[in-house]
Amino acid sequence: MTFGALTFGPIAFDPLVGVLIVPAAAAALLAALPGYRTTARLNVVATTLTLLCALSLFFVRPAPGSYLLVDDLNGTFIVLTTFVGFTTSIFSASYIGHELDIGRLTPPFVRFYHAMYQVLMFAMNLALTANNIGLMWVAVELATLTTVLMVGIYRSHEALEAAWKYFILGSVGIALALFGTILVYMAARPVIGEGLDAMVWSVLVKRAGAFDPALLNVAFVFLLLGYGTKVGLAPLHAWLPDAHAEGPTPISAVLSGLLLNVALYALLRFKMLLAVNPGALAPGPLMVTLGLISLVFAAFMLYRRRDIKRLFAYSSIEHMGIITFAFGMGGALANFAGLFHMTMHSLTKSAIFFAVGHVAQVKGTQRIADMGGLTETHPVLGWGLVLGVVAIAGLPPLGIFMSEFLVVSSTFAREPALAIILVFGILVGLAGLFLRLNSIAFGEPRGPSAPAQASYVPMFTHLALVLAAGIYMPPALVAWFQNVAGLLG
């Protein structure tokens, strides 16, 4: 279904431009407008419009240019990003309202926060739609910068330290990614010739078979280390728990649910380049190794966490490990499982952070030891969190069970030894999560029990979607994911 731009009378509607222009314009507007109530609503309106534009990409598919490209692969990522961006903006409105009430944030910072939220959405959409590997790099850098600023927004000791650490590690990561990008250009130049075309992904992937394999190999190692830092793969993950724990919770939700995916997407594009070249190394084993290390390491780290947001940050490392592992294995089934798991993880983890944000607000702390018996003091919030953790731990009948089952079973068929490590990591993680969940949700009630002023709609919408996907996947969706998995090779 490729139509080019739809025309409504004299105005041509291009959804691709909409996905980028709406957040950019909203950022400028939100930076200019004072007043929390209007700007929070405006933030929701902007993300709704972006989501609508993203959805219309399914019907109107612009032709690839030398800077932007939409295909079935990034279409999936864009819809997921804009959807979670939309629900998070609703959660953010009530979360930030509370932060204003207790004086943790002041109005100028809220204005800054809303503008940065839209800049981040813009940067992620730009990274996802970029057809030019240089542009993609610039967009990932922009996304890093905005999140650094948001992580440090509370100006506390911990927040500043987290932001500084994130900033330094993130900058080194993107610097290495740029070196890899330059090497890809060097490899392409003798074949494609000088100029813009040698950085356009859709041109590169057609001609990559003729590139110098040695140069491509070195380039991929740099790209893997560079973008891998942003994915949060162990041992490059050190920034991730701090950044999640110290920033505002909506940002933790967006970081875990979206930004890690964007970095992984960049990596997948380069993996597709290498797959075309017969002489280049197979990127799969590298990704499989990093994925397994992240999974097992993070699973063990879950046990000694005292901070609730840190706990779920490590859980994100664990799941990014599983997803990277699945894409590393490759093949139709493993790619399908990886995509499915990525979608389920984004939805579930952001739902958990929505719950955690409200929990931390009603209890006035992020310390697990200070919050107990949540299902008694705040039943809706407590059981919502329990449902989220049950989902993320991979219990049936929720969606993550299905996707983890697919990852494990497809691995068992090909590499039983790796599947054993995988299952071991998942089980260790499951036990760790339940151990912590037990002390948060059940037992003697601790901490304040004032009713929460929360918006439960985003959280339960996500959880309902995850539950629905675990029980019944519509054939159209399965066919879509199969199609995208096929693209990944």
Added chain:
Amino acid sequence: MHGISFDIAHLLAGSLVLISFLELYQDRLYALLNVYALHALVLAASVAWQAFIQDAPHLYVTALIALVFKAIVIPTALHRIIVRLGIHREIEKVVGVGPAMLAGIGLVALSMVVMLRVTQEADPLAREDLAFALSVVLLGLLMMVTRRNAVSQVVGFMSLENGLVLAATGAKGMPLVVEISVAFSILIAFIVIGIFLFRIRERFDTVDVQVLDRFRGERR
């Protein structure tokens, strides 16, 4: 057989590696900033030379950014910051000069071995440029890990970034070089023009990153 243009490009890129070594053992912040300014100056000359021999006028913009922003504005701003913070006399290192230099030599050897081997088909100028650039990048990384002071970590990051600009300009006809160098300048401006350094000072009374480490990890 290569002619004078090759020799000059080679000389400038080689000087960058040499200046990176100079940075490694500077144990006073003022001296470090001066050496960094020299680093940026040589980078500007190198980029301008590439612009001349590749006949690529847009690279002059990158050279100008390197000259004005990196060699003048940033070192001056950092000078002021360290005076205001009262830390212009201190510097501390995790490892000594000897081990740092040895590690640096090892990294340069590594980048020569890797880059010269994989780029056998590229033209000789770009090849050696790339090998030098990777050396500068790795030396910048080394500097970041051997220093504890936030200012010298930033200097390490900036010289790493100079290596990337060298690589990008050496890759003949690479598009978006100007845009990328602008994006990087914004990144650096973000770090330097205050936000972190001033805030860190406000909160901690020191820019020693080791003190920040006290706050890391779990809340107790």
